[in-house]
């Protein structure tokens with residue numbers, strides 16, 4: 001079977017195909033036929049060589065931290081009737097056995113069932129973004145009528161946050177780059193859209209909220225964009241600085257936070273253990289199954305086009321979620 005390996009750290013072309021023997025399930029394990037692999041901005045950063053200390057990762061490695069697929073074999077101690085089930089699973093994230101593979105061995109007791117109403121591609125798009133998005137929503141505890149600013153509103157997680165905040169009764173302000181992305185945000189329920197590639201965009205958020213600012217900010221971009229979003233945060237607001245797509249997480253002065261009574265949360269607040277990830281993934285799947293949440297899959301790539309999938313994330317050319325479909 002084929003796997004895609006990052007032979008070394010570097011640009012997208014370090015992702016190369018390799019043949020491996022088909023895996024077999026040991027005790028307590030299952031073999032999954034991989035349908036879709038979640039493909040994230042952070043995967044491109046890791047591939048480029050960033051965060052080696054954080055993730056304890058050395059090259060070569062197989063990327064891909066979350067997969068959907070079908071159970072095709074079970075090992076000793078795993079119920080036979082799991083064969084044929086549609087499931088989500090986390091992999092060794094990323095490591096010697098990441099998800100960029102046609103088949104993968106995972107622990108039989110860590111599988112997350114996918115409801116019949118949810119496609120395996122949709123399910124894979126939720127395994128990280130859905131989990132983090134649901135967690136951010138729980139923590140923010142949005143009340144109807146609050147103003148919620150989603151920064152990076154049409155990235156994988158932004159797409160979900162716009163819909164979830166809208167469903168919670170918020171007035172949603174979506175910030176992204178370019179007319180096409182803003183149009184998608186409106187379709188997903190944003191009341192106001194702002195192009196953050198234009199100077200003075202944070203002033204427009206203030207104007208749109210009658211000078212009040214956003215009660216809740218989900219900052220999925222970071223650095224100077226996040227800093228501008230903070231300028232448009234209401235006194236007493238909640239600011240989640242979980243995004244770092246343009247170079248670093250938003251850094252805010254503790255004294256200013258205190259003066260403006262803004263509660264700051266960050267990346268540490270969305271580092272979750274497996275039980276919590278499974279709970280939140282199940283909740284996100286249930287929202288999709290009920291028709292209340294709609295993943296937007298912008299483009300899919302076969303396994304051997306993994307370099308193109310990474311390039312598309314880095315070049316921001318695709319609107320919506322990018323997935324690899326082995």
Ligand SMILES: NC(=O)c1ccc[n+]([C@@H]2O[C@H](COP(=O)([O-])OP(=O)(O)OC[C@H]3O[C@@H](n4cnc5c(N)ncnc54)[C@H](OP(=O)(O)O)[C@@H]3O)[C@@H](O)[C@H]2O)c1
Pocket residue numbers: 040041042128129130132133152153154155156157158175176177178181220221242243244245246267270313314316
């Ligand atoms: N997904 C998760 O579970 C998770 C968990 C923890 C933290 N995070 C962090 O949250 C942020 C958003 O995650 P995501 O998975 O939703 O990412 P994503 O799908 O790649 O979306 C990121 C968005 O950031 C914007 N962006 C701005 N500058 C960019 C650049 N130089 N390169 C690429 N995109 C850029 C893009 O929108 P425009 O083109 O409109 O600017 C893009 O839509 C990331 O920083 C990620 O590391 C994500």
